[in-house]
Amino acid sequence: GASDKGERWCIYQVDENQLVQQKLKLAADLRRALMNNELSLYYQPQIELKNNAIYGCEVLLRWQHPEIGFVPPDDFIPIAESAGLINDVTEWVIEQALIQHKNLLELYPDHKTSINISAQDLIKKDLPVQVISLLTELNIDPTTIIIELTESASISDSLAANQVLDDFKKMGVKIAIDDYGTGYSSLAYLSQLRFNEIKIDKQFVMELEHSKRDQTICKTTIEMAKSLGALVVAEGVENENVAKILRQYGCEIAQGYHFGKPMPFSDYYQWLQRYQA
Ligand code: C2E
Ligand code: CA
Ligand code: CA
Numbered sequence: 717g718a719s720d721k722g723e724r725w726c727i728y729q730v731d732e733n734q735l736v737q738q739k740l741k742l743a744a745d746l747r748r749a750l751m752n753n754e755l756s757l758y759y760q761p762q763i764e765l766k767n768n769a770i771y772g773c774e775v776l777l778r779w780q781h782p783e784i785g786f787v788p789p790d791d792f793i794p795i796a797e798s799a800g801l802i803n804d805v806t807e808w809v810i811e812q813a814l815i816q817h818k819n820l821l822e823l824y825p826d827h828k829t830s831i832n833i834s835a836q837d838l839i840k841k842d843l844p845v846q847v848i849s850l851l852t853e854l855n856i857d858p859t860t861i862i863i864e865l866t867e868s869a870s871i872s873d874s875l876a877a878n879q880v881l882d883d884f885k886k887m888g889v890k891i892a893i894d895d896y897g898t899g900y901s902s903l904a905y906l907s908q909l910r911f912n913e914i915k916i917d918k919q920f921v922m923e924l925e926h927s928k929r930d931q932t933i934c935k936t937t938i939e940m941a942k943s944l945g946a947l948v949v950a951e952g953v954e955n956e957n958v959a960k961i962l963r964q965y966g967c968e969i970a971q972g973y974h975f976g977k978p979m980p981f982s983d984y985y986q987w988l989q990r991y992q993a
């Protein structure tokens with residue numbers, strides 16, 4: 717009856733409030749985390765499929781919360797974005813990643829490091845200047861750095877965002893379209909932005925062996941990327957069979973648990989030292 721409905725509405729309200737409270741607390745905690753060494757970077761290998769050589773790695777952010785424990789980036793990145801903290805987070809990620817990249821280059825002179833940025837970072841016009849001054853300071857070749865960008869409605873029609881991407885391009889820093897196929901109007905995005913790589917999202921790769929539909933999607937994306945002069949990175953490669961299929965399709969680079977999970981820097985460094993193609 718009516719009272720029933722009222723009660724349910726009440727419970728829903730309480731849950732919503734709790735969720736909002738939780739997010740506000742996490743946002744406050746994240747502000748502190750930035751200063752307290754709770755954030756760290758993990759490194760996941762990327763492999764060239766033609767010869768199993770090292771291509772480079774993707775840098776993935778981790779948060780070890782002192783009370784809650786591990787908080788996944790899919791949970792806290794959106795909070796960082798809505799709390800206005802993402803620019804500070806990204807700045808921290810870029811600085812740490814470039815310092816470590818310098819060490820990786822000594823081991824593998826061609827090593828590429830891919831760094832995720834948020835659409836909101838592209839509104840910050842001085843981001844390319846910050847990156848170039850770090851690259852200069854560390855004496856790093858800009859073409860060894862790749863910025864991974866997830867498609868979003870706000871980017872393709874934003875002048876400021878295009879300006880930032882343009883500046884990166886002039887510096888020689890490369891751009892990857894991340895999570896390809898999952899977001900908002902993918903083709904419009906591809907048509908408007910200049911990019912060097914397309915990353916096929918793991919949702920199209922993980923079941924590749926068993927799904928004819930995913931096979932068609934991957935094959936077509938790889939062909940399109942080739943025609944556009946872009947490299948393809950397939951994410952979520954979990955076994956050799958999937959790697960083999962992707963190789964047949966002409967996909968250049970693979971990333972996934974089959975080759976290596978994301979790991980702390982020291983582990984990745986050792987992994988690289990021991991790696992044999
Ligand atoms: P993403 O950019 O799509 O990153 C790939 C995700 O797939 C990572 O999840 C990675 O651990 C996972 N993955 C890689 N290979 C496999 C596999 O073979 N199997 C499975 N099941 N998963 C695999 P992670 O590290 O949890 O990151 C989630 C998302 O958080 C990232 O998705 C990215 O959107 C975001 N993120 C992570 N680090 C950063 C960062 O520094 N800045 C920003 N803005 N976003 C970040
Ligand atoms: Ca990514
Ligand atoms: Ca991403």
Ligand code: CA
Nearest residue numbers: 895917918951
């Ligand atoms: Ca993805």
